[in-house]
Amino acid sequence: MNNQIDCDIRQSLDKISSRMRRDYNESLREINLYVGQDNLLCRLWESDGITQMQLCEHLKCEPPTVTNMVKSLEQNGFISRKRDQQDARVMRIYLTEKGRDLQASVKLKWKQQQDKLLHSFSPEERLALRDVMDRMERNLY
Amino acid sequence: MNNQIDCDIRQSLDKISSRMRRDYNESLREINLYVGQDNLLCRLWESDGITQMQLCEHLKCEPPTVTNMVKSLEQNGFISRKRDQQDARVMRIYLTEKGRDLQASVKLKWKQQQDKLLHSFSPEERLALRDVMDRMERNLY
DNA sequence: GTGATACATTTAGTCTGCTAAATATATTTT
DNA sequence: AAAATATATTTAGCAGACTAAATGTATCAC
Numbered sequence: 001m002n003n004q005i006d007c008d009i010r011q012s013l014d015k016i017s018s019r020m021r022r023d024y025n026e027s028l029r030e031i032n033l034y035v036g037q038d039n040l041l042c043r044l045w046e047s048d049g050i051t052q053m054q055l056c057e058h059l060k061c062e063p064p065t066v067t068n069m070v071k072s073l074e075q076n077g078f079i080s081r082k083r084d085q086q087d088a089r090v091m092r093i094y095l096t097e098k099g100r101d102l103q104a105s106v107k108l109k110w111k112q113q114q115d116k117l118l119h120s121f122s123p124e125e126r127l128a129l130r131d132v133m134d135r136m137e138r139n140l141y
Numbered sequence: 142m143n144n145q146i147d148c149d150i151r152q153s154l155d156k157i158s159s160r161m162r163r164d165y166n167e168s169l170r171e172i173n174l175y176v177g178q179d180n181l182l183c184r185l186w187e188s189d190g191i192t193q194m195q196l197c198e199h200l201k202c203e204p205p206t207v208t209n210m211v212k213s214l215e216q217n218g219f220i221s222r223k224r225d226q227q228d229a230r231v232m233r234i235y236l237t238e239k240g241r242d243l244q245a246s247v248k249l250k251w252k253q254q255q256d257k258l259l260h261s262f263s264p265e266e267r268l269a270l271r272d273v274m275d276r277m278e279r280n281l282y
Numbered sequence: 283g284t285g286a287t288a289c290a291t292t293t294a295g296t297c298t299g300c301t302a303a304a305t306a307t308a309t310t311t312t
Numbered sequence: 313a314a315a316a317t318a319t320a321t322t323t324a325g326c327a328g329a330c331t332a333a334a335t336g337t338a339t340c341a342c
Contacts, residue, residue, distance in 0.1 A: 012274040017158035
């Protein structure tokens with residue numbers, strides 16, 4: 001209950017997430033994606049044709065980040081960009097066939113990563129953890 | 142206990158850590174540091190004059206990452222680099238006065254971030270969380 | 283309808299990360 | 313002693329993420 005414990009949790013979370021990110025990125029390289037791009041694609045699997053601003057909101061990142069991600073994904077043929085007809089300021093992002101096809105393999109990778117992280121956690125423990133995570137998340141806002 | 146819950150934990154962790162990282166980086170800007178540099182400095186506060194390879198191991202990152210971080214920290218006057226006398230391949234990193242002085246303010250920021258994240262968590266809950274984090278960490282290796 | 287303001291995106295430049303390949307110094311093998 | 317190998321670091325180039333400033337387009341007020 002001293003500072004030592006407090007300090008470790010902060011750093012622990014940091015270690016876990018950076019390790020996950022690293023492993024996950026490595027795994028995604030098999031299907032020619034980088035970590036983060038999967039989330040952007042996921043947004044499109046749920047609602048194809050949304051704007052870059054909407055992507056920003058969902059991904060909780062800034063406009064220049066989306067510009068760069070979108071540029072890279074377009075160059076690799078996973079998405080295409082079209083200017084909105086009504087509002088010429090807006091860019092709408094659409095999945096290509098290639099981008100659509102990634103859904104199954106990405107979701108499998110999510111599951112694999114999840115299984116590794118929570119290996120040996122019972123269903124009850126997972127529910128409790130879910131609850132704790134939500135509390136932490138709320139604390140950050 | 143279905144896939145939905147599993148999936149959320151993976152993503153939750155990701156959200157929490159990226160949000161923390163973002164907030165933390167913003168907070169560190171007040172003392173002219175970027176997120177990650179605090180950890181490198183922390184290593185030096187504990188053992189000044191270690192080599193870049195030792196920093197790699199502690200920070201769990203690759204040599205080029207350390208090269209860049211060290212270069213930036215040197216340019217901002219927080220550390221200095223000296224070639225080892227015995228082995229001319231190795232670079233030893235030393236804190237400057239300016240780097241040494243940051244210790245107190247960084248540790249305060251750690252505490253503040255920790256307090257925010259775990260606000261409303263009882264000591265018992267923190268201990269339990271500590272345990273859960275360790276289990277997850279072990280699962281990733 | 284012109285001018286001010288708001289909004290979406292891009293550009294330029296910074297950081298932490300990474301990999302692959304180059305460089306420099308040490309050590310080991312033959 | 314020369315060649316091969318190992319080790320430490322750097323360089324170059326890519327990714328996500330950021331800020332600040334520029335560009336292009338809409339809208340709103342007068």
